[in-house]
Amino acid sequence: MEDDDENPVAFSKSIVADYFDQADLTFKQMDEYLEKQDLKNISKLGHFLKGSSATLGLTKLKDSCEKLQHYGDRLDEAGHNRVSDSQVSLRNCKKTIEQARREFKEVEDILQPFYQDD
Amino acid sequence: MEANSGGGGATGSSDFVRKLYKMLENPADNTVVRWGLDGESFVVLDTDVFTKQILPKHFKHSNFASFVRQLNKYDFHKVRHNNEDSAHSPYGPRAWEFKHPDFKANNKDALENIRRKAPAPRKAPTTQEDSIPTQQMDMMNTQLVATQQQLVTLQELYNDLRGQNNMLTHEVLGLQKAVINHEHVMENVMAFLNTVDSQRRRDSRLVTPFPANGHDTTTEQQRIAPAEDDAPASPLQHAAKLLSETNADQTFNVRALEHLNEQSIRLNHTLTTPPPDIAARARPSSRQAPNSASSAGSMRMSELDSLVYPVGPNNGIDPMFEAHIHNIPYTVPPTRESENGQIRKKNNFPDPGWVRQPRILLVEDDPTCRRIGSKFLYNFQCHVDCAFDGMEAVTKVQSNSKYDLVLMDIIMPNLDGISACSHIRRIDNTPVIAMTSNIRSDDIAMYFQHGMNDVLPKPFTKDGLHSILVKHLAHLKGDPRGLQAPGAQQAIKDDEPPTKSPVTAANWHSPNQMPGVSPVGAGPQLVEEYHALPTMPGQLMQGPLVSYGGLPAQQGPMPGMQYAPTTGAVPPQMQLQAKSLQPQMQHRRKISELSSAPEDAQGVDAKRPRMLPQVSQPQPVPQPQGVQQVQQQQQAQQVVLQQQHLAQRQQMQPPTPTHPPAGGMGFGQ
CATH class of the missing domain: 3.40.50.2300 (Response regulator)
Known part of the structure; x- marks a missing residue:
C-alpha cells in the first residue's frame, strides 16, 4: 500500500477503472429494476452510485443519481414532495437513468485518454 | 460481464485474453480487427463497426470504452504514433493498435502470462490532479454553504443586537436630555437662591451698595468680612461645587454617548436626533475619534449588506457559540x-x-x-x-x-x-x-x-x-x-x-444558553411557545440555528430546557396519544420522555424519532391567555424575542425525524 504513494496515478487509475466497472454494472441493474418497476431498489442504486460519483468529483452524475434516489423514493426531483402516481415516478426514473447514462458516457469519454495508455 | 471475463485466470489464460485471441483468429472480421503486421500487436481498424458488431459477438457488450479499460487492466498498451508517424501509420489514422509483450499471433502459450494487473501497479506520476480538484471543489462548496449559513445566522444575531443597541442608545440619549435639563433647572435654581441669599444678607446688614447680583458672591465676600460670610453662603457653595462636579462627569459620558449615537446613526441610517444641548456642548477633542471609528463601522456594514447569502435548507451550523x-x-x-x-x-x-x-x-x-x-x-x-x-x-x-x-x-x-x-x-x-x-x-x-x-x-x-x-x-x-x-x-x-x-x-446546544435565560425561568414560557409556534412553520424551517448535540447527558443544563417542558406540560397529551400506539411503545416512550439518560437515545432506537414529532404537531391551544401574554411580552421586550428563537430551536429537534432525509435512513431494513 505504501507503494501507492509513489504511484498516485496508478492508484487513481485503478480506482476510476473500478468505478467504471461498478457503474456499468449499476446501470444494468437499474434497467432490470426499471423493468420490474422496483422503485425502491432504483433509489438504492441511485444512492450507491451517488456516493462513488461524488467521491470522484463527478458532480453532474452525482446530481442525477440524487434525483434518481428521490424519484425512486416516490418523491419529486428535490425530494420535498411525494409523488402519488408510481407510474410518474417510474417515468422520472427512466428519464433520469437515461440522462445519467449520457453523463456517464461523457465522463468516460473525457477520462478515456487518461486510460488508454501511459 | 467484466467480472466473468476476468475470473478465469486460475486455469491458465484468462477468459478475456482467450476471447481476445479467438476474436483475432476469425478471418472474416479482418477488415475491422486483425493482428498487426508483425504479429506482435493487434489493430482495431474501424472502431464503429468493431463496437457495434464484433464486441457484442465476443464480449456481450458494445462499449468500446469498456473494452479499452479491460485491455488496460490486462496491461495492454495502446501503441502510440507520434505526429510525424501518424501520417505513415500503417493501419490508417483512425486505427487503434494495442500491444502486450505476451500477446502474439503465433504464441498461444504465452497468453497465460497475461494477468489482470494488481490493484495498484506502478506508473509514472502525471495526472492525479485531474480528479482531485473537482473533489476539492465539492468540498469547498460544502464549506462555502456552511459558512454562508453561519453568516446568515451571524447576520440575524447582529440585526437583533443592532436593534437592541439602537433602543438602548435612544434610551440613554433620552436620559441624557433629561439630565441636562435638570442641570439647567438646577443652575437656574442656584442662581435664584444666590440672589435670594445675597439679598437676605444685604438686607440683614443693611448694606446695599450694589444692585442685586446673583453671581457675585465672591465680590461680596471680598467686601464683607470672611468669617461672617462663610456661614450663610456655604450650603450654596457646596451645592454649586456638587453641580460642577456632576457636570464634569456628565461631560465624560456625553462624549462616549455621542460616539455611540453617531455610530448608530451611521450604521442604521435611522436618525436619532442628538440632543441639541449635546451638540451645543460638543467637545472638539471627542469629535475626531468617533468619526473615524464610525465610518469604519459603516463601511463594514455596507459590505455586509451588499453580500448575498444563498440560504440552503441544510448545512446549518450554529456559529453563535x-x-x-x-x-x-x-x-x-x-x-x-x-x-x-x-x-x-x-x-x-x-x-x-x-x-x-x-x-x-x-x-x-x-x-x-x-x-x-x-x-x-x-x-x-x-x-x-x-x-x-x-x-x-x-x-x-x-x-x-x-x-x-x-x-x-x-x-x-x-x-x-x-x-x-x-x-x-x-x-x-x-x-x-x-x-x-x-x-x-x-x-x-x-x-x-x-x-x-x-x-x-x-x-x-x-x-x-x-x-x-x-x-x-x-x-x-x-x-x-x-x-x-x-x-x-x-x-x-x-x-x-x-x-x-x-x-x-x-x-x-449551547446557542440555546442565551444570557439571562435560565433553564428554569425559560421553562414555562417555552411550553407556551410549543403551542404557539406550530402556527409559524415557515419560520421553523428557515431557522438555520439547530442544536446539534443529541446526547442529553452531556448537555449540562440543557436537558432541563429540552425535556422539562415536555415532562411538565405535555405528558397528558402525550399519554393520550400513546394509547393509540402499541403498549410496548408506550412503555418506551415514557422512558424517553421522563428521563434524559443517554441510554435512551440508543434504547429507543429507531422508534424514537417517530414518536417525538407528535409533540410538535399543531395542537389546540390550551392556554390562549398565556400565549397572548407571551406575545405581548415579546412585543415589549426584545429579550423575549431571543427566547422565542430559542424555542424555535428547541422546536427544530422534535420534528426532524418526521421527514426522513432524502436517502431514507434505512430504518425499515
Whole structure:
C-alpha cells in the first residue's frame, strides 16, 4: 500500500477503472429494476452510485443519481414532495437513468485518454 | 460481464485474453480487427463497426470504452504514433493498435502470462490532479454553504443586537436630555437662591451698595468680612461645587454617548436626533475619534449588506457559540487551503507520530469510497479494517473491540450506519464518525442522537479525514505537531485538548444558553411557545440555528430546557396519544420522555424519532391567555424575542425525524 504513494496515478487509475466497472454494472441493474418497476431498489442504486460519483468529483452524475434516489423514493426531483402516481415516478426514473447514462458516457469519454495508455 | 471475463485466470489464460485471441483468429472480421503486421500487436481498424458488431459477438457488450479499460487492466498498451508517424501509420489514422509483450499471433502459450494487473501497479506520476480538484471543489462548496449559513445566522444575531443597541442608545440619549435639563433647572435654581441669599444678607446688614447680583458672591465676600460670610453662603457653595462636579462627569459620558449615537446613526441610517444641548456642548477633542471609528463601522456594514447569502435548507451550523468555530463538524480546512492544497497534494503528510498505530474500522458499502478512504488512512499510518455494512461492522466490533475509531457510512445494505452505531454503543464507547453526504441539520441531529460523535461529510478530502483523526485520536499522539496539517490546525490550536471534543459536541446546544435565560425561568414560557409556534412553520424551517448535540447527558443544563417542558406540560397529551400506539411503545416512550439518560437515545432506537414529532404537531391551544401574554411580552421586550428563537430551536429537534432525509435512513431494513 505504501507503494501507492509513489504511484498516485496508478492508484487513481485503478480506482476510476473500478468505478467504471461498478457503474456499468449499476446501470444494468437499474434497467432490470426499471423493468420490474422496483422503485425502491432504483433509489438504492441511485444512492450507491451517488456516493462513488461524488467521491470522484463527478458532480453532474452525482446530481442525477440524487434525483434518481428521490424519484425512486416516490418523491419529486428535490425530494420535498411525494409523488402519488408510481407510474410518474417510474417515468422520472427512466428519464433520469437515461440522462445519467449520457453523463456517464461523457465522463468516460473525457477520462478515456487518461486510460488508454501511459 | 467484466467480472466473468476476468475470473478465469486460475486455469491458465484468462477468459478475456482467450476471447481476445479467438476474436483475432476469425478471418472474416479482418477488415475491422486483425493482428498487426508483425504479429506482435493487434489493430482495431474501424472502431464503429468493431463496437457495434464484433464486441457484442465476443464480449456481450458494445462499449468500446469498456473494452479499452479491460485491455488496460490486462496491461495492454495502446501503441502510440507520434505526429510525424501518424501520417505513415500503417493501419490508417483512425486505427487503434494495442500491444502486450505476451500477446502474439503465433504464441498461444504465452497468453497465460497475461494477468489482470494488481490493484495498484506502478506508473509514472502525471495526472492525479485531474480528479482531485473537482473533489476539492465539492468540498469547498460544502464549506462555502456552511459558512454562508453561519453568516446568515451571524447576520440575524447582529440585526437583533443592532436593534437592541439602537433602543438602548435612544434610551440613554433620552436620559441624557433629561439630565441636562435638570442641570439647567438646577443652575437656574442656584442662581435664584444666590440672589435670594445675597439679598437676605444685604438686607440683614443693611448694606446695599450694589444692585442685586446673583453671581457675585465672591465680590461680596471680598467686601464683607470672611468669617461672617462663610456661614450663610456655604450650603450654596457646596451645592454649586456638587453641580460642577456632576457636570464634569456628565461631560465624560456625553462624549462616549455621542460616539455611540453617531455610530448608530451611521450604521442604521435611522436618525436619532442628538440632543441639541449635546451638540451645543460638543467637545472638539471627542469629535475626531468617533468619526473615524464610525465610518469604519459603516463601511463594514455596507459590505455586509451588499453580500448575498444563498440560504440552503441544510448545512446549518450554529456559529453563535464561539467554541463551535473550532469545532465545526464539517471538517473545514481553513481558507488558506487553496494555496497549501496544491503543495500538499504532491507531498505526503509527514509521519503522524502516533504513540501506537491507531486501529480504524472503515464501514462503507461503496468500493470506491472504501478504497480512497483506506488509502488515506494508510497514508496517515493507521491500521485499517473494512466492513461492508453495518452488520459486519457490529460483528467486527463485537469480536474485536479494540478499534480506536469507527468511520461509518450511513446508508448501507443489511444494517444502516445509525442502527449499527446504536448497537456499537451497547458494546463500548469507540468514537463513531458518521461519514455521509446527508448532512442536513436534522440528519446530523439524529446522528448525534444515536450516539455518533462527529460527522465527516462526503465526499471528504484527505485533510477532512485528517482533522477528524487528529480530533478524535489525540490521545494516541505523542507530539501533537507531528501530524499537524493545515486542515487540522484549528482543532489543535483550540485551547482545549482535542480529546474533549466529543464532549464539547454538547456545545452544539449551547446557542440555546442565551444570557439571562435560565433553564428554569425559560421553562414555562417555552411550553407556551410549543403551542404557539406550530402556527409559524415557515419560520421553523428557515431557522438555520439547530442544536446539534443529541446526547442529553452531556448537555449540562440543557436537558432541563429540552425535556422539562415536555415532562411538565405535555405528558397528558402525550399519554393520550400513546394509547393509540402499541403498549410496548408506550412503555418506551415514557422512558424517553421522563428521563434524559443517554441510554435512551440508543434504547429507543429507531422508534424514537417517530414518536417525538407528535409533540410538535399543531395542537389546540390550551392556554390562549398565556400565549397572548407571551406575545405581548415579546412585543415589549426584545429579550423575549431571543427566547422565542430559542424555542424555535428547541422546536427544530422534535420534528426532524418526521421527514426522513432524502436517502431514507434505512430504518425499515
